Amino acid sequence: MITNLTDQPQLWQITVSIFISGVLLVVQFVIEFDDRLKDVEHRQHSHHKVMEQLVDQGFRKISDATELFGLVEMSAVKTDSVTQLVRNSTRIDGATPELVQRFAQGEINRLSQLLLKLGDGSDVTYEGEDREWILGLARNAESFIYATSLTTVDAGGDGFDGGFWNSDLGQHYLELQREAIQQRNVTIKRLFILDRPTLSDDPDFQEMCVYQSYIGIEVRVLKPRAGPSQPPISMSDFILFDGVVSYETIPAVRVSDRTRPTIMHTRLVLESDRLKERTDRFADLWGMAVPFRADPNPELG
Numbered sequence: 001m002i003t004n005l006t007d008q009p010q011l012w013q014i015t016v017s018i019f020i021s022g023v024l025l026v027v028q029f030v031i032e033f034d035d036r037l038k039d040v041e042h043r044q045h046s047h048h049k050v051m052e053q054l055v056d057q058g059f060r061k062i063s064d065a066t067e068l069f070g071l072v073e074m075s076a077v078k079t080d081s082v083t084q085l086v087r088n089s090t091r092i093d094g095a096t097p098e099l100v101q102r103f104a105q106g107e108i109n110r111l112s113q114l115l116l117k118l119g120d121g122s123d124v125t126y127e128g129e130d131r132e133w134i135l136g137l138a139r140n141a142e143s144f145i146y147a148t149s150l151t152t153v154d155a156g157g158d159g160f161d162g163g164f165w166n167s168d169l170g171q172h173y174l175e176l177q178r179e180a181i182q183q184r185n186v187t188i189k190r191l192f193i194l195d196r197p198t199l200s201d202d203p204d205f206q207e208m209c210v211y212q213s214y215i216g217i218e219v220r221v222l223k224p225r226a227g228p229s230q231p232p233i234s235m236s237d238f239i240l241f242d243g244v245v246s247y248e249t250i251p252a253v254r255v256s257d258r259t260r261p262t263i264m265h266t267r268l269v270l271e272s273d274r275l276k277e278r279t280d281r282f283a284d285l286w287g288m289a290v291p292f293r294a295d296p297n298p299e300l301g
Contacts, residue, residue, distance in 0.1 A: 145241055191289055240278060250266075
């Protein structure tokens with residue numbers, strides 16, 4: 001159009017047209033290149049931010065892991081045990097049934113709360129009758145085990161037949177105590193507190209005391225006394241392990257004397273003043289009790 005308006009020769013018309021077209025092509029290319037360059041710069045900037053976030057998160061995770069591992073190293077808990085717990089927990093993956101996943105998560109949460117309370121020195125309560133705590137404490141005691149045993153907690157129906165000491169838990173507990181005495185020289189004292197004088201003549205009670213004396217447990221019996229001289233007796237069992245943990249059980253009210261006692265709560269007490277109170281309490285009751293005289297040649301069957 002420009003060459004036609006200026007009435008140029010045909011050669012110049014073609015030359016100018018080609019020149020102007022070339023200029024427009026270069027300008028268009030430069031504009032597109034600039035747009036593409038800006039887009040690349042934008043993408044590089046976004047990629048840089050993403051990489052920066054990933055690197056930052058990675059370093060934070062490394063820092064957290066390093067801090068956590070340092071805390072584990074400083075803890076009294078063995079490092080390999082904690083490492084094994086974490087490694088074993090990773091075996092619960094997406095292929096594991098959801099019920100098992102939820103169960104495993106609940107057990108980890110329960111263990112976490114237990115460790116938290118033990119570390120804080122707080123009371124730990126278990127709803128019902130515990131099994132693992134009492135066995136674990138007996139398995140690891142190094143100095144002494146001082147225990148009370150109330151009829152309202154450990155007896156069976158009318159007597160001691162079918163009670164705690166004849167149960168699987170009771171037998172396992174006694175076996176661990178025998179090992180503690182023989183292998184670690186742990187001193188074990190057990191005070192049986194009877195709510196009826198006639199229970200001291202119960203054949204099952206006699207046999208139980210004979211066996212416990214035979215394996216090395218110091219056994220004493222405290223009978224109820226008539227009149228104002230009767231000693232006040234705690235209505236909850238407690239067991240002192242090395243003087244640093246008191247294992248206590250709280251029984252439910254018995255509907256009938258013929259029914260086996262039911263444990264409502266199990267509690268671990270770690271607070272020093274309360275531990276001293278229970279230690280003094282045990283010493284007072286122990287001094288009031290009568291030593292059980294075992295047959296030197298018992299027939300244990």
